[in-house]
Amino acid sequence: MRTRFASSVGGAVSGLSRRLGRGGGSVIGGRAILAVDPQALPRLAAGRLVALVSGTNGKTTTTSLLRAAISTSGPVVTNVLGANLPPGLASALAGGPPGVTAALEVDEAWLARVVASTAPRAVALLNLSRDQLDRNNEVRQLASAWRSTFAARPGTAVVANADDPLVVWGAGLAADVQWVGAGQPWTDDAAGCPSCGGRINFDGGGDGWACGGCDFRRPDLDVRLEAGWVVGRDGSRTPLHVSLPGRANRANAAMALTVATALGADPGAAAAAMGELSEVEGRYTTVAVGRHQARLLLAKNPAGWLEVFDFLRPPPVPVVVAINARIADGRDPSWLWDVPFERLQGRLVVATGERSRDLAVRLHYADVQHTREPDLVRAVEATPAPSVDVVANYTSFQQLRVRLA
Numbered sequence: 001m002r003t004r005f006a007s008s009v010g011g012a013v014s015g016l017s018r019r020l021g022r023g024g025g026s027v028i029g030g031r032a033i034l035a036v037d038p039q040a041l042p043r044l045a046a047g048r049l050v051a052l053v054s055g056t057n058g059k060t061t062t063t064s065l066l067r068a069a070i071s072t073s074g075p076v077v078t079n080v081l082g083a084n085l086p087p088g089l090a091s092a093l094a095g096g097p098p099g100v101t102a103a104l105e106v107d108e109a110w111l112a113r114v115v116a117s118t119a120p121r122a123v124a125l126l127n128l129s130r131d132q133l134d135r136n137n138e139v140r141q142l143a144s145a146w147r148s149t150f151a152a153r154p155g156t157a158v159v160a161n162a163d164d165p166l167v168v169w170g171a172g173l174a175a176d177v178q179w180v181g182a183g184q185p186w187t188d189d190a191a192g193c194p195s196c197g198g199r200i201n202f203d204g205g206g207d208g209w210a211c212g213g214c215d216f217r218r219p220d221l222d223v224r225l226e227a228g229w230v231v232g233r234d235g236s237r238t239p240l241h242v243s244l245p246g247r248a249n250r251a252n253a254a255m256a257l258t259v260a261t262a263l264g265a266d267p268g269a270a271a272a273a274m275g276e277l278s279e280v281e282g283r284y285t286t287v288a289v290g291r292h293q294a295r296l297l298l299a300k301n302p303a304g305w306l307e308v309f310d311f312l313r314p315p316p317v318p319v320v321v322a323i324n325a326r327i328a329d330g331r332d333p334s335w336l337w338d339v340p341f342e343r344l345q346g347r348l349v350v351a352t353g354e355r356s357r358d359l360a361v362r363l364h365y366a367d368v369q370h371t372r373e374p375d376l377v378r379a380v381e382a383t384p385a386p387s388v389d390v391v392a393n394y395t396s397f398q399q400l401r402v403r404l405a
Contacts, residue, residue, distance in 0.1 A: 006227050024093070030087030033094055041086055044093035045118035051100040051259055052114065055126025055167070057304045059105040060246065061083060062124060062252040064280045067103045069260035069270035078103045081281060082394065085110055089118075101263070108142055112149040115156070122157040123150075124255050126182070128166040129303040130335065139166055142382045146170030150177075159258045161251075162218050163208055169194040169216075174355075180258055181208075181224040182251035186303035188338070223258050228325075230254050238267040243278040248307040263314045282401045289380040289404065293387045294320070296400065300329065300393040302338040308391055309340075315347040318383040321363075322353040322376055322396035329394050333358050341366040352379035353396040376400045 033040045051070070053063045060082060067078045077096030079088045084105045093102060106114045108128065115123065125146065143166040150158055151173035160171035162179035166189070171177050184190075187202050187209075198213025210217035222233045230238045230253075242253045253274050260270040279285045286295045297306040312319060325333045333355050341349075341363055344381045350372040351359040356374050363370040373379040376399060380388060392400055 009221045010166055012235055013242050022134040026087075027083050027087045027091065027096070030083070030089065030091035033090045033404055034087060040273045041093070041117040042088050042119075044090060045102070045341070047099050048093070049123070049263060050118045051101075051103050051263060052106050052111070052118070052120045053104070053124045053126070053256075053259075054106045054108050055124075056108060056129045056131045056301065057307070058126045058248060058252045060308075061249060061258050061280045061283070062126060063103055063105040065253050065256035065277060066124070066259055066276045068273040068277050069256055070101055070103060070263055070265050072269040072273050073263075073265050075100050076103055077101070079105060081398075084323050086114065086117075089114065091104075109383045112145045115149050115153060120156055122159060124259050125158060125160040125167045125171055126255060127161055127164045127184055127186075127303065128170070129186055129301060130338075131301040131303075131330065140169075140194050143167070143170040143194055148259070150174035152183075157259075157262045159255055159262065161255070162221055163294050165190040165200050165209060165216070165218075166194065176315040178222040178258055178262070179219045180251075180255055181221045183247060183342075185247075186306050188302070190244075195197060204209050212286075222253060225250060225254050230257055230267075236267070238271050241275040244280070244284055245274060246307055247310055268350050282397070287404050289377060291386060292379050292383060294390045296397070297389060297391045298394070301335055301389050305339045305391075312389050312391075313387070318350065318388050319344060319347040320350045320352060320379050320383065320388055320390045321359055321360045322379070322390065322400065323351075323355045323391035324353050324393060324396040324399070325358075326395045327357045341368055344368045348383065350379045350382055352376050353392070363386065377403050 003322040029217050033387050052053040053059050063078060067076050070076055077092055077100050079092035084107045089104055123252060128143055130262045147170050151170055154175040158171045158174040158177040160177055160179055161167045161182040163182055178326040191200055193200055193216055196214040198211045200209055201212050202209045208218035224231050240253055257271055261267050282296055283298050286293050297308055299305045325331050336358060345368055349363055349368050351363060351370055351372045352374060356372050373382050
């Protein structure tokens, strides 16, 4: 009775949130469900094939790719708009018919609890780096929590990024793990070995990385990317054509394809379905802002910025950078000093958002030509060129989407 009631409440509130528009409706619905039944999440997950995606960067994109991949085998429920805490997960599950496969992104700090509640068939572990410094200030603690979680879940297949030492530590005791060569250009948060406290050496060679003080090193790969193909250790080769830009999205697609295959999807059909995805919740889309064509990109921490630099259009195309510091972003914007903004030299940058002053100071010390315009839309309109790249962190990105809708 409680499960049926929770499901009906979730469906009603989810329908209401869709009528009210985008944003926090699904979270409100999930809170209502959990208020009625605190055990709703395991009840709603029961009888489903559940796949989880977690990590600091790339969760939403990888989940969207995974949803496309496993949709080739049947209907899928998923969470959207970054609603990756238990209320958002409960609402997503309640919004779909019982028994339907679920592809859910999960906040990295909540993964252990969500795994315990949903008993997933498969979990993708993407990466770990500093993010929201006031909330998750020690990523090694998250890796240790993951490690304990998967040591106790022999029935869960783990798909893990072998190029991130923290992820390898987190997945290291899993009984069933596939190591994917997904890459991890940002290495500052994994310099210390989680096993012995020694130093991790990133040599960029065939071994990838290894601790200088113990035998902790990158594991042998089960899956790797090779010139447009996803190649398995068994010799299998699946063509991968990703419409989303950048190295990181090719890696996200390889992770999603590996999870989808573990769930029983046909690799060729799954890869083809992922190739049709050209935007994710507004990311990578180009919109008209007055006389400007603005391409919208998301970067919310130093690791994310390192990937975005790779697919910014070259100078002199200007860049608008929007920074807030709300709860969903993390209240501490000091991460700006870890981003190599010096790479934006040679073009105009417009600093905008609620913390545009902090950003302008960082750009000044990076010797980047810049102006400051706190209003998001006027910042785009202030650029002299007809085309502009707009890079925003989480809440400023959502504000901009609402303003441009």
